[in-house]
Amino acid sequence: MAxxxxxxxxxxxxxGKRLLQDVSLRVAEGEFVALLGPNGAGKTTLxxxxxxxxxxxxxxxxxxxxxxxxxxxxxxxxxxxLPQQALVTEALSVLDLVAGARFRFxxxxxxxESAAHDALRQAGAEMFVDRIVSTLSGGEQQRVAVAAxxxxxxxxxxxxxxxxxxxPPHQVSLYRLFGELWRAGRGVLCISHDVxxxxxxxxxxxxxxxxxxxxxxxxxxxxxxxxxxGKLGEIFGIHFESVQTGNRRVLLPGAGV
Amino acid sequence: MSPRVLLIVAACVAMAVSAPWIGGALDxxxxxxxLQSLRIPRVIMACLVGATLSLVxxxxxxxxxxxxxxxxxxxxxxxxxxxxxxxxxAGSALGGMPGGLPIVAVSAFLxxxxxxxxxxxxxxxxxxxxxxxxxxxxxxxxxxGAVSAGLQYSADELQLYAAIQWSLGHLPQVGYRGVxxxxxxxxxxxxxxxxxTRALQSLAAGEERAHSxxxxxxxxxxxxxxxxxxGVAACVAWCGPIAFVGLIVPHIxxxxxxxxxxxxxxxxxxxxxxFLVACDTVARIVLxxxxxxxxxxxxxIGAPLLVWLVARRR
Numbered sequence: 001m002a003x004x005x006x007x008x009x010x011x012x013x014x015x016g017k018r019l020l021q022d023v024s025l026r027v028a029e030g031e032f033v034a035l036l037g038p039n040g041a042g043k044t045t046l047x048x049x050x051x052x053x054x055x056x057x058x059x060x061x062x063x064x065x066x067x068x069x070x071x072x073x074x075x076x077x078x079x080x081x082l083p084q085q086a087l088v089t090e091a092l093s094v095l096d097l098v099a100g101a102r103f104r105f106x107x108x109x110x111x112x113e114s115a116a117h118d119a120l121r122q123a124g125a126e127m128f129v130d131r132i133v134s135t136l137s138g139g140e141q142q143r144v145a146v147a148a149x150x151x152x153x154x155x156x157x158x159x160x161x162x163x164x165x166x167x168p169p170h171q172v173s174l175y176r177l178f179g180e181l182w183r184a185g186r187g188v189l190c191i192s193h194d195v196x197x198x199x200x201x202x203x204x205x206x207x208x209x210x211x212x213x214x215x216x217x218x219x220x221x222x223x224x225x226x227x228x229x230g231k232l233g234e235i236f237g238i239h240f241e242s243v244q245t246g247n248r249r250v251l252l253p254g255a256g257v
Numbered sequence: 258m259s260p261r262v263l264l265i266v267a268a269c270v271a272m273a274v275s276a277p278w279i280g281g282a283l284d285x286x287x288x289x290x291x292l293q294s295l296r297i298p299r300v301i302m303a304c305l306v307g308a309t310l311s312l313v314x315x316x317x318x319x320x321x322x323x324x325x326x327x328x329x330x331x332x333x334x335x336x337x338x339x340x341x342x343x344x345x346x347a348g349s350a351l352g353g354m355p356g357g358l359p360i361v362a363v364s365a366f367l368x369x370x371x372x373x374x375x376x377x378x379x380x381x382x383x384x385x386x387x388x389x390x391x392x393x394x395x396x397x398x399x400x401x402g403a404v405s406a407g408l409q410y411s412a413d414e415l416q417l418y419a420a421i422q423w424s425l426g427h428l429p430q431v432g433y434r435g436v437x438x439x440x441x442x443x444x445x446x447x448x449x450x451x452x453x454t455r456a457l458q459s460l461a462a463g464e465e466r467a468h469s470x471x472x473x474x475x476x477x478x479x480x481x482x483x484x485x486x487x488g489v490a491a492c493v494a495w496c497g498p499i500a501f502v503g504l505i506v507p508h509i510x511x512x513x514x515x516x517x518x519x520x521x522x523x524x525x526x527x528x529x530x531x532f533l534v535a536c537d538t539v540a541r542i543v544l545x546x547x548x549x550x551x552x553x554x555x556x557x558i559g560a561p562l563l564v565w566l567v568a569r570r571r
Binding site: 093099101103 | 322454455458459461462465466467468469470471472473511515516517518519
C-alpha cells in the first residue's frame with residue numbers, strides 16, 4: 001500500500017481562534033503537493049496537525065488510519081518533517097543530530113552513523129559532519145536539517161519553507177533534490193512562499209498547487225494551470241504577472257490589485 | 258571510546274580507589290577498622306550518590322532543554338528537606354522505624370518521591386509544556402521551603418541543630434548497610450536512564466523535532482523525572498541535599514567530552530562519582546579534628562564554577 005496522508009474536514013482552533021476550517025487534502029507517495037498562501041493562512045498549522053503537535057477536529061488519516069492512533073515510531077516511519085524554525089541552541093555535533101533522527105530504527109550506533117553520513121552526502125552537507133551545529137550559518141544548518149529529514153527514511157516528506165535561509169544556488173539545488181526524491185517515489189507536501197522555485201523540481205505539470213487563505217483551501221490546481229497567477233493573486237491580494245522564459249514560466253508579484 | 262574519555266575514566270577510578278587511604282594514618286587494628294568499615298563504604302556511598310545526582314542532572318537538563326535544570330529544580334530536594342524536618346520535629350524521638358531504618362531518611366525519601374512524582378505526573382499528562390513543568394517544580398520547591406521554614410521556627414534548639422546539620426548535606430558513617438540501602442535505587446535509576454539515551458539524544462535537538470522522529474516526549478519526560486526522583490530521593494534521604502553536583506558536573510562533562518548523550522550520560526555518572534569522592538575527601542581532611550559538611554564544599558566549588566561557565570558562554 002502506498003503511504004498517504006489525508007485531511008478530511010480538518011479544523012484547528014487555539015484559544016478561541018480558528019486557524020483551520022474544513023480543510024480536505026491528500027498527498028500520497030509519488031505526489032508533489034505545494035501548499036501556498038499568505039502569512040497566517042494556516043499552512044504550518046496543517047502540517048503540525050498532521051504530526052499530532054496540535055489538536056484537530058475532523059480526520060487526519062495516515063495510511064487510512066487515524067493519525068492519533070499511530071505510535072510515535074510508526075508515524076515517524078511514514079512522515080518526516082522539516083520544520084521552518086532554526087535547528088538547535090545546544091552545542092550538538094552534526095553527526096549526532098542527523099544520527100539522532102533515526103530514533104525510529106532499532107539499530108546499532110554504527111549503522112545510524114553510516115546512514116547519517118549517507119544522508120549528509122545526499123543533502124550536500126557532508127563537509128559539516130564534524131562541526132557543531134550552532135557554529136554553522138543559517139543556510140548550512142538548513143542543509144543539515146535536510147540531512148536529518150532524509151536520515152529518517154520516511155516515504156512522505158512534510159517541508160515547511162525548506163528554502164529558508166538559503167542563497168539562490170542552494171535554493172535551486174534543494175528543490176532539485178526534492179524533485180529527485182519525488183521521482184524516486186516519495187510523496188512531498190511542501191510549503192513555499194516562492195512559487196517559482198517549484199519549477200526546479202521537474203515535471204511541473206504533475207505538481208499540484210493548493211492555495212490556502214484564512215484557514216480555508218481556496219483552490220487546488222496543477223502548477224501548469226494558466227489561471228494559477230490569477231488564483232494566487234486572489235489569495236495573496238497582489239497581482240501576479242506571468243512571464244515565459246524559454247520553456248519555463250515565471251510568476252512575478254506586481255502592484256497591488 | 259576516545260583516548261580522552263579513557264584518560265578521564267582512568268583518573269576518576271584512580272581518585273575513587275585512592276580516596277580511602279587519604280587522611281590520617283591507618284595503623285594497627287583501629288586503622289584497619291577505619292579503613293574497612295568507615296572509609297571504604299563512605300567512598301562507595303560517595304560514588305553512588307555523586308553518580309546518581311550527576312546522571313539525573315544531565316538527563317533533566319536534556320528533558321527541560323535548560324542548562325540550569327537539576328534534581329533540585331523539580332522539588333526533589335525541597336521535598337526531602339520538608340520530609341526530614343517533619344521527622345526531626347515529630348518522630349525523631351522514636352529513634353527509628355521497624356527494621357532499624359532511620360525515620361528521618363524514610364520520611365525524607367517519601368516526601369521527595371511524592372513531590373517529584375507529582376511533577377512527573379504533570380509532565381506525563383501531555384497537557385503541560387516543558388516550561389510549565391519547570392515552573393511547577395520551582396513553585397513546589399518554594400512552597401515546601403516555606404513550610405520547612407515555618408517548621409524550623411517552631412522547633413527547639415536541639416531539633417533545629419539536627420535539621421540544620423541534615424540540610425547541609427553530608428556523607429554519614431553508615432557503613433555497608435547504608436550502601437546496600439541505596440544501591441538498588443541507584444541501580445534502577447542508572448539502568449532506566451541510560452536506556453533512554455537515544456530518546457534523549459533526539460530530544461536534545463528540540464521537543465517537537467523529537468516528537469516528529471518518533472519519540473513519545475511526554476512518556477520519556479515523565480519516566481526520566483519519575484525514575485530520576487527515585488534515585489535522588491534515596492540519596493538525599495541518607496545524605497541530605499548535596500548542592501550543585503547534579504547541576505555543575507554535567508556542564509564539566511560537556512566541556513570535557515562533548516554533548517553526545519551516548520558519552521555524556523555515562524561520563525556524567527563517572528565524573529559525578531569522582532567529583533563527590535574528591536569533595537568528601539577534602540571535607541574529611543581540611544579541618545583538623547572535625548569534618549566540613551560536604552554540601553558546603555560542593556556549593557563552595559559549584560557556585561563560582563557555575564558563574565565562570567555562564568561568563569564563558571557569553
